Amino acid sequence: MGNCNVCIKSDVTGSDRKRSDTNRGKKGRKTKPNPYSDESLNSSATIRVLKDSNPRNRIGDKYVLGRELGRGEFGITYLCTDKETKQELACKSISKRKLRTAVDVEDVRREAAIMATLPEHPNIVKLKATYEDDENVHLVMELCEGGELFDRIVARGHYSERAAANVARTIAEVVRMCHANGVVHRDLKPENFLFANKKENSPLKAIDFGLSVFFKPGEKFSEIVGSPYYMAPEVLKRKYGPEVDIWSAGVILYILLCGVPPFWAETEQGVALAILRGVIDFKREPWPQISDSAKSLVRQMLEPDPKIRLTAEQVLEHPWLQNAKKASNVPLGDIVRTRLKQFSLMNRFKKRALRVIAEHLSLEEVEIIKDMFTLMDTDKNGRVTYEELKAGLQKVGSQLAEPEIKLLMDVADVDGNGVLDYGEFVAVTIHLQRMENDEHFRKAFKFFDKDDNGFIEFSELEAALVDDIGETDTNVLNEIMREVDTDKDGRISFEEFVAMMKTGTDWRKASRQYSRERFQSLSINLMKDGSLQLHDGISGQAVVV
Structure with a gap:
């Protein structure tokens, strides 16, 4: 802090x-x-x-x-x-x-x-x-070698409400421990939980506290952090407290029970709108077979108003968790396991691509950023003003309009002094490059395209992902290919790869700073007169939150 x-x-x-x-x-x-x-x-x-x-x-x-x-x-x-x-x-x-x-x-x-x-x-x-x-x-x-949460679920032939309840209780216990010790996690998601070992009774452990922060009772935060699908509505409004962890845990529980996120869209604004509208779908399979008690807990954890959202203690006291041993042990069906596996594998596909981008670009970007900073800092005082930034962006051929540049300046100026120091400038530059430069994707694409023929074939996708999962599921990999391969020629072109990377918002947030910049920008851009206004693509109307 x-x-x-x-x-x-x-x-x-x-x-x-x-x-x-x-x-x-x-x-x-x-x-x-x-x-x-x-x-x-x-x-x-x-x-x-x-x-x-x-x-x-x-x-x-x-x-x-x-x-x-x-x-x-x-x-x-x-x-x-x-x-x-x-x-x-x-x-x-x-x-x-x-x-x-x-x-x-x-x-x-x-x-x-x-x-x-x-x-x-x-x-x-x-x-x-x-x-x-x-x-x-x-x-x-501690070393955790038991694998990720979703992988363990998928590997088991039997998955039920009872199993989901046991995981939900563990996550709620972690949240209770954090909050009792003045810590809000801020980035609860399935990837941040690993099993300690490969034994059937292995404990599940929270492993990543990189975005966590100490808090005092009543304290509110405004920094936008976390992973988009798991963000609470008050995070987008930039005024939140520890209640955000319960929301994120509720999103995980929803996914555990049906295999897909409750709030989904292809764009940042679409995800934000879905979160803020807060409509939860309990009609799709397998929800009709899931108990009312489980649905009740999901609803109360995904309560839009943080003041009446359940606390971690209340989650643990909920009848569904209190009676977890009596919860249905009837398998939720192959549809949930298949969705979870596809959810996890698509995550890995995009994360692997983003990791390649990060490995190749992090150090070389910083080499050219220093030169750009020197170019834009015309009075050589170690700071870049708005006018210098605007002029510099025009010199390097940026197509950003003046309002967008001003918004970018506002977002990047962390200390609010009206100028960008070198660290703030780095964030702006990487942000712009990741918005505008497909060469980043080209390097990642070549990582998968082993034979350099301009396409990612099924065998290349399989080889890239088998290291992480230890085995392959042909049906799930085929589903990923079908989703990404829009022209249906049985392989992934560079254009299809880029389209995949630019949609499914959750998976392209590999850079912590990038995530902050993108969603801070989105939040500021949508904030009008103290309320959050979003354009609803369904109704065509502005939604005021």
Whole structure:
């Protein structure tokens, strides 16, 4: 919480650039080399992220970092082994070079503080230790190797209301623990829950607190964060509190019971409208077979008014969860499992593409952004004014109209001083490039198009996704192909790939900063006279919320 006054330098030395290019340029490598070799220790540190870190304590003194487990926007998670006990853990290593703005730095600092603050709980991953060196921040935590929530559900041949109730109770327990300790999670979604191990009775654990924040009773937040399909209506209105976690948990419960999100659209504005209208569909299959008690809980968790929405305690006291052992154990049917698998796989397809974009663009973007900043900062005072931004965008051929530039300036000017510092400028530039530059998608497309024939065939899609799921479901992959392959020639063209990436809003929010910019922009653009007005494509009328 609070403003971070750390100065993030814009300079990237020539040797740093060269080393970055070397690391990115190896063809045919499935994983990048471990960045903790001696050659990566030479770049200069510009920030100290963890307030209580001791530079003398090195992660290599206690732990051995092994294979890569996963990769995110800011860093890589490695298998981590305690040298003395041989206990296997996970180490989330966050590259300080990728922390572009003060907001990014504060996010990491706060994530470590929150994980250290939360009491030990069977459903929350435990932070074991933190380290910081010149290049990275390391968070050593429990290892969760049991897979994602949806994957476990799909793998089971039998899925019922009772199983959904058990998951819902776990998520509500996590929310209760967070809120009792003054933490609002702000990004509850299925991907942020992993099973500890592959045993049938493995505990489900919340693993990611990167967007979480400390709160005091009555405190309200305005920053738009989270994943679109799981956002509460008050988040879009930019005045919210811990109640948003209950809404997100309600969305997860709805998906668990029927396999699709309750609020869905192809565009950001469509998603926002669906959320704000708050119409919940209980007519589609399998809802007619689901108990009234389960529907009652979903309704009360997705209550638009946060003042009367259930608390975590009330969710846990709801009859459906209190009587979970008596809940129907009749299978909900193959339709739910198929939907969940498709939901999960499409998520992975787009996430894999976005990860490729992030890996290829993060470092090279920053190399050209510095030059753009210098070009636009005509008076060389280290800040870009609105007029300089407008003139600079015209120089580089941007087609943005003046109102859009003004809106962009308002959104990006985090500290509200009327000018953009370097960190704020980085956010604007990446935002614009991701809106306007399909070359980003071209690089991701080539990752899947292994034979470089200009199309993604079924076998290439299967090969790209099998690593994550351990097996393939031909029917589900065929469904994804049918959805993306609009001309029905049995393969995915670049144009179809781009169309997929630009729709299904939830999955293209890989960049935390991008998500903030897009939805902050959307919210400001829709806010009129203190109310939120959206154009309803169905009725053609403006909907005032």
